[in-house]
Amino acid sequence: MDNKLMLMIPGPTPVPEAVLLAMAKHPMGHRTKEFEAIFAECTQDLKWLHQTSHDVLSLAVSGTGAMEAGIINFLSAGDRVLVGDNGKFGERWAEVALAYGLNAEIIKAEWGQPLDSEQFREKLEADTDKQIKAVILVHSETSTGVLNDLETINRHVKAHGEALIMVDAVTSLGATSIPVDEWGIDVVASGSQKAYMMPPGLGFVAVSPKAWVAYKTAKLPRYYLDLGKYSKNAAKNTTPFTPPVNMFFGLQASLQMMKAEGLENVFARHKRLKETTRTAVKALGLPLFAADSAASPAITAVMPPAQLDAQKVRTLMKKRFDIALADGQDHLKGKIFRIGHLGFVCDRDILAAISALEVVLRELGYEGFTPGAGIAAAAKFLAESQS
Ligand SMILES: Cc1ncc(COP(=O)(O)O)c(C=O)c1O
Structure with a gap:
């Protein structure tokens, strides 16, 4: 049949009829009061979903674009970073980090096994002169069905005090609780085609105040994915470039559904x-x-x-x-x-x-x-x- x-x-995951219908409208100008109101509502609700009062920025990218934005906005070539790799998407983090010339130390676990938080603790404790600039990992490793212990690894990062923590939450955001502010997660990347109940096409990056401090001295080249531009514009309920407006109609509907469910x-x-x-x-x-x-x-x-x-x-x-x-x-x-x-x-x-x-x-x-x-x-x- x-x-x-x-x-x-x-x-991609199934999309509710309410979201599909919301998207099936004529596009509207993105520099209009009408669109600004939709964008403002989406931004507020994205903060609710991320359990944060800080920036959650929406980009016209897939999940990988959101990950790449995390790397290029807050780090510089040669920076020492620890990257967890226990599957396809941990590998991807490492590939992006290496593509931008970071000094990436890969902490591996077998596919099907979770990352060992002790290995992160040891490296972070040994780094007394605070050379590690970031710890980068996948939360839900989609290639194997493993959920890494973000809470414990994050505790070790917080004990280090200097390093940022960057998380690929592409298949965990909206599926399990990530209290971004309470835990102090610095960069959280996700994508619309997962728990958001949307088609592919939007990527999201949550950014902590500590990450914005790192942004000021980060030297990798950036333009379309310069998150500073998105943040400045979001404060005025707009975007630096033409957003996929119909995706925002859908996002508004999907976030309303999530809020109604709780x-x-x-x-x-x-x-x-x-x-x-x-x-x-x-x-x-x-x-x-x-x-x-x-x-x-x-x-x-x-x-x-x-x-x-x-x-x-x-x-x-x-x-x-x-x-x-x-x-x-x-x-x-x-x-x-x-x-x-x-x-x-x-x-x-x-x-x-x-x-x-x-x-x-x-x-x-x-x-x-x-x-x-x-x-x-x-x-x-x-x-x-x-x-
Ligand atoms: C954990 C995880 N990270 C990153 C990605 C990459 O996302 P995209 O294919 O949207 O670039 C995926 C996609 O399935 C994923 O599951």
Whole structure:
């Protein structure tokens, strides 16, 4: 049947009708009072979502553009930085840092394992002459479904006192609590096509007062991504360049939806979706790639039954049920499949995906579970989580 695509990938994520309809309007001039009012509301609500009273800047970029903006606005070539790398997007941070000539020391962990906060502590404590300018990491590592322990690593950064902390929160912002001001996170990058329930096209960067101090002496070249320009203009409810105005119509609607649901309820929903998915997958006898103690609220990576290529599971899920799951990335291609459960996703979507997965696994000849075991576990978990 046409037009029943169900996106269960970790971005782009499904977009609610209210957001789609808000975007389906004629564009308006961006230097008008009307647009300024929409922009002002979005900026206020972005601060609410980030739990900050400081700048949250909107850029016409994807998540990587927001990450790059973080690097070029607050650092200089040759600066010593620590970069956490336990997956595809940690690797990307390192690539961006190296592309701009930073002296990046990479702290690695195996794909599927969380970053070891102790390694950060040791390096930061040893840096008595305060040469480390920034600690840079991914919060929710989308390639593996691991949630890094941002709170603990940040505590070590705060004990150091000088270094900034820069976080790729592309699949964690809006899926789990990041109290930006309370923790003192300096730079937070995210993108519209994830928990924001929007199409791809907007990137967001939250900036702390401490990062603005670093901005004054940072020497990397910047123009379109010069965050100072965005901040100055945002104070007047406008943007330095033509913004994607229709995306702001959508952002206004999506943030209104999140506010109506309530921040704590949004986080609780993502936690429930994660736990339901993991409970059901375990009941099917399939190993999870990340441990429960370090599981992302946004995405669950699953290992297929032995001898079965994950690609076959994904292909049949798409063909039989029009449910899109994500492949593994790089060396994990075909070795894992990833179930996205962030943004406009509800309990019903998980029940549908698990039921479909049972059928697909059966059709592919996997008999390691009693039919209905996954869905029974999910139903039980959901029922009990309501009581
Ligand atoms: C954790 C993380 N960081 C960065 C990105 C890159 O975002 P984009 O593809 O929007 O540039 C992604 C995209 O999936 C991501 O999941």
